[in-house]
Amino acid sequence: xxxxxxxxxxxxxxxxxxxxxxxxxxxxxxxxxxxxxxxxxxxxxxxxxxxxxxxxxxxxxxxxxxxxxxxxxxxxxxxxxxxxxxxxxxxxxxxxxxxxxxxxxxxxxxxxxxxxxxxxxxxxxxxxxxxxxxxxxxxxxxxxxxxxxxxxxxxxxxxxxxxxxxxxxxxxxxxxxxxxxxxxxxxxxxxxxxxxxxxxxxxxxxxxxxxxxxxxxxxxxxxxxxxxxxxxxxxxxxxxxxxxxxxxxxxxxxxxxxxxxxxxxxxx
Amino acid sequence: xxxxxxxxxxxxxxxxxxxxxxxxxxxxxxxxxxxxxxxxxxxxxxxxxxxxxxxxxxxxxxxxxxxxxxxxxxxxxxxxxxxxxxxxxxxxxxxxxxxxxxxxxxxxxxxxxxxxxxxxxxxxxxxxxxxxxxxxxxxxxxxxxxxxxxxxxxxxxxxxxxxxxxxxxxxxxxxxxxxxxxxxxxxxxxxxxxxxxxxxxxxxxxxxxxxxxxxxxxxxxxxxxxxxxxxxxxxxxxxxxxxxxxxxxxxxxxxxxxxxxxxxxxxxxxxxxxxxxxxxxxxxxxxxxxxxxxxxxxxxxxxxxxxxxxxxxxxxxxxxxxxxxxx
Numbered sequence: 267x268x269x270x271x272x273x274x275x276x277x278x279x280x281x282x283x284x285x286x287x288x289x290x291x292x293x294x295x296x297x298x299x300x301x302x303x304x305x306x307x308x309x310x311x312x313x314x315x316x317x318x319x320x321x322x323x324x325x326x327x328x329x330x331x332x333x334x335x336x337x338x339x340x341x342x343x344x345x346x347x348x349x350x351x352x353x354x355x356x357x358x359x360x361x362x363x364x365x366x367x368x369x370x371x372x373x374x375x376x377x378x379x380x381x382x383x384x385x386x387x388x389x390x391x392x393x394x395x396x397x398x399x400x401x402x403x404x405x406x407x408x409x410x411x412x413x414x415x416x417x418x419x420x421x422x423x424x425x426x427x428x429x430x431x432x433x434x435x436x437x438x439x440x441x442x443x444x445x446x447x448x449x450x451x452x453x454x455x456x457x458x459x460x461x462x463x464x465x466x467x468x469x470x471x472x473x474x475x476x477x478x479x480x481x482x483x484x485x486x487x488x489x490x491x492x493x494x495x496x497x498x499x500x501x502x503x504x505x506x507x508x509x510x511x512x513x514x515x516x517x518x519x520x521x522x523x524x525x526x527x528x529x530x531x532x533x534x
Numbered sequence: 535x536x537x538x539x540x541x542x543x544x545x546x547x548x549x550x551x552x553x554x555x556x557x558x559x560x561x562x563x564x565x566x567x568x569x570x571x572x573x574x575x576x577x578x579x580x581x582x583x584x585x586x587x588x589x590x591x592x593x594x595x596x597x598x599x600x601x602x603x604x605x606x607x608x609x610x611x612x613x614x615x616x617x618x619x620x621x622x623x624x625x626x627x628x629x630x631x632x633x634x635x636x637x638x639x640x641x642x643x644x645x646x647x648x649x650x651x652x653x654x655x656x657x658x659x660x661x662x663x664x665x666x667x668x669x670x671x672x673x674x675x676x677x678x679x680x681x682x683x684x685x686x687x688x689x690x691x692x693x694x695x696x697x698x699x700x701x702x703x704x705x706x707x708x709x710x711x712x713x714x715x716x717x718x719x720x721x722x723x724x725x726x727x728x729x730x731x732x733x734x735x736x737x738x739x740x741x742x743x744x745x746x747x748x749x750x751x752x753x754x755x756x757x758x759x760x761x762x763x764x765x766x767x768x769x770x771x772x773x774x775x776x777x778x779x780x781x782x783x784x785x786x787x788x789x790x791x792x793x794x795x796x797x798x799x800x801x802x803x804x805x806x807x808x809x810x811x812x813x814x815x816x817x818x819x820x821x822x823x824x825x826x827x828x829x830x831x832x833x834x835x836x837x838x839x840x841x842x843x844x845x846x847x848x849x850x851x852x853x854x855x856x857x858x859x860x861x
Contacts, residue, residue, distance in 0.1 A: 272662030368628030
């Protein structure tokens, strides 16, 4: 077996082991997932109160319900957890054993990401189905929008993972990488389609949201699924999303290289 | 055959931030940070041939671990050249990492909540070990380390010693050709230390692997390494046979004589110190250079039944080397 294939097989084996490990923490995972369920409900309640029986910017209560119920799943799939999983590994010197394996340590972060999400998704789905029955959202989906949604979702998850990894890698230089991460969280809250769907943001803020990467880790796949975008907006959206994905990959690579130089200069 | 490990003028300096304790110092360090240069390794050179077992000796902070980290590829050196199996370690090429292992007494590469067998399977995949070889290696390691059913218990339920054995096995699954062992017996009880030592000896004999180990248990080094490299404050003090170390650094010899009958001791000119007189047995200590003369005088002036000249224990010699008292 060649080394490269071994690395891939290694990543798979690692994911399997991480999955098994993750099952040890069912209760904790359930509580985390519960939080992910609850916070979109809060936004939904607020927008529901504003919309009442009427509309806000063309969206009715059932549209908000569809948006935030989709949000629940998308935010779960695209959540970046690397600041909690990978960052501490770097800080506490646990990276060394992984650096001595013929496999890139970023795979460790990826394996943990995938296994965390797979296990907690199992817990989230029943709750989500219950909410769909109660809230009666109007899902305006089509087969085409579902197909495009899946693409947008995968790219969003990758982009989010790379962004999360970049912030986690700051642990090579500072013990306060969380502060930087908070900025990203704040911007995503405002511009990512979290506090409000991007289409409801005032003009120039909406342009900002369209240009910056946050929307492409969260709001964009939701808009794609629910057919909120016309052909032009779709094309532009995907173009920008892919561009940010490539940019993020380059940034991670550069930060990793600089970080590992720093790590091996100062002491592992 | 070229040596497995070749180190030339290796230098590794760290810059570490430094400040005194207390709030005031804390504030001051926000404005202006002080830094200190630590010369962890300061120009050492040595070579290790295939199959050799070499012990790195030195007090805490001598640079042993830093040297091993450079050799295994975790650290970039500040200067100097290192060649291990034809590779430059810090490039961390996959081909290189598949041929070496670094086992650190306090590092943990196993999944805490899972049986070690699961972590083993990850390593099997990562290192691309095929099934037959994997099975053979696990069998060999299970036998040599007496792993029994340890592999199927969650790692968190293992004792420190058991975990160390399993860690060791995990680090050797890919049958590395060069082993870097950093304090492999730290924190273990005497029996377990003994067990690990026997294992390293057996593994070396079985596979012909090259072993570099650090330890501050003299017993480890005595049992394992015929050759030692002593470093202190980043510099190489001695490189050679273990018994040569004693010959070179032992400051004195202990001379024990058994007399045939009671006799007055001769004047030793202050060249020797009488340690004990018990019946007909007299023990004196003489400086290394004075020892032949003292021995001669004792032999000619006393009715000797038996005489022996001994080196002091290795521990004592090492301690003296570390205190910086040269030969």
